[in-house]
Amino acid sequence: MTMNDQGKAYWSATLKLLGSILAVWFICSFGAGILFVDALNTIKLGGYPLGFWFAHQGSIYIFIALIFFYAKKMGDIDRKFDVHED
């Protein structure tokens, strides 16, 4: 299969999805968990300082959600451009 217009559109849709997921990935781990941790620590989540929570708990939950969100969205894109399996 060659990369016709349809293929190009498929790939740019894929890259757009990757870009937005990576942005969330970066903001919740490197952003909330490391760079802005001191500011967030002034907010409490139960007994957790919020920045500490992101570094030790929150980012992991968000990672899981991101992967399943990605798998679902990618499935939709596959079907939209008719490149899915089976």
Add this chain to the structure above:
Amino acid sequence: MDLQTTTYLVVGASFALYIGIAIWARAGSTSEFYVAGGGVHPVMNGMATAADWMSAASFISMAGLIANMGYGGGLFLMGWTGGYVLLAMLLAPYLRKFGKFTVPQFIGDRFYSKSASTVAVLCLLTASLTYIIGQMTGVGVAFSRFLNVSSDTGIYIGQAIVFLYAVFGGMKGITYTQVAQYIVLICAYIVPAVFISLQLTGNPIPQLGLGSTMSGSDVALLTRLDQVVTELGFGKYTTTTAGSTLNMFVYTMSLMIGTAGLPHVIMRFFTVPKVSDARSSAGWALVFIALLYTTAPAVAAMAKYNLHATVNTAVAKGGDLYAAENSIKADERPDWMKRWEKTGLLKFTDKNGDGRIQYYNDASKNPDAKAKAEAAGWKGSELAVNADIIVLANPEIALLPNWVIALVAAGGLAAALSTAAGLLMAISSAVSHDLIKGVFAPDISEKNELLAGKIAMAVAIVVSGYLGLNPPGFAAGTVALAFGIAASSLFPAIMMGIFSKKMNKEGAIAGMLAGLFITLFYVFAHKGIFFVKGTEFLPMIGGANSFFGITPEAFGAVGACVNFIVAFLVDKVTKEPPEHIQHMVENVRIPRGAKAVDGAH
């Protein structure tokens, strides 16, 4: 039943289970040996990947390090889970579509060059061997404590067992064995955590317990822990960072992209039936991994609290931590301390001769803590606790029943052995399939290829066992180095192979070599050439952590940047890849037409 007998029973039963499964699922053909016939369900595959992934470093050593490091320990938590997002989105589905079963095969075909695949084999072997050294050390520590043998003997027993089921089982055997190992290790991790969380906070879920208030008080657990440790001169638990913000940032990045570049993890995603399964499989793997990783910070903080509460009664009941009668009397210390003293990993010395145990930070910069310690007549901290015993000793510290302690022993061994087995598979296939069949003897028969793979495993076990006797650090440190090596060499090459149609073989080879070389150079400067003690060359690079205060474990991210930059520069001045390779890349990006994986080129 006494503790030792219970331990023998539980560990023995778990081993009988693994070996039984390995024999039952013996592999027949080469492709079954490496990828389990491509027919493993995503959830099963996720569990096996999780067992493969969670090694002695995650199970035995990580929570102990977090207990010591506090907030900074979060770099392990984020680093070793965040990589799965990269893996799921950037690599797994495309490598699955590509339809070959090793990383060097992908690199060799994508960069149309046997040299590229040979360089990839070199990177893979360096990373995997470094990783296994850490595992072997972990195996030795776990065996020695629970079977009452020396750490060296522990390594020998571990070598024999890993050899048995890796060599006879192959990937199919390992996949099912690892599902069993996952179940054992996750129970072993969570059961004691639930007990302890219930004891301290009344909440049975450790993840919530860590954010709750202490039983019978309205002070949050973390707040109380912060108070206790700062008063005793340690850094504040919830804010102490790892070196500097920059070091924490690159360390986390290094572990993340190392996760996505480690061959034994990537190989897992060749074993699912479809491209769409490769995507969700990474998600399932992370679900099973997260069960342990979100429990670990609770284990860390609660074990730290319990340890302080054991030696200083004012921690639990309130009052003056520095009052003489609140430090426990040495001859009334609990049995678990005496047990661990025998291993040499926990030491008590009565420095001020008052017959009581004082545990605090005697190197503190906090003037308040220093003054109080002096006024109380404390002459230095009298308890030295090795971070690596925290998880194994955790149920003992909390005075949990013997069967829980035995279960933790079985879990620690499962973690170390399963990862070692997965890494050996990666090494075996790299040598037999990519090096011997791919480069030196393309006509080799299937039978001889299998044999070569098994010999490669045996050699790797002996070499890593030998280096494991004199490791470059404890499990987690050694393992972090392996991540740095994978991050700086393999990850950029695979990623460019998929996301850049124009990347050519010259660029990829130069990039991999540059990334690998600069990372090894920085690591060897700190840890000795090939980790041989006494061959460090720190003065040559201007002292320890001389590159912006970045530690060798965190250097992989810098190596990866070098890899990308070198690759793009070389790519610009050499000719672009042939037409059919560019078509191949376009084809790999699209799920339709994915075939079952086979051994053929």
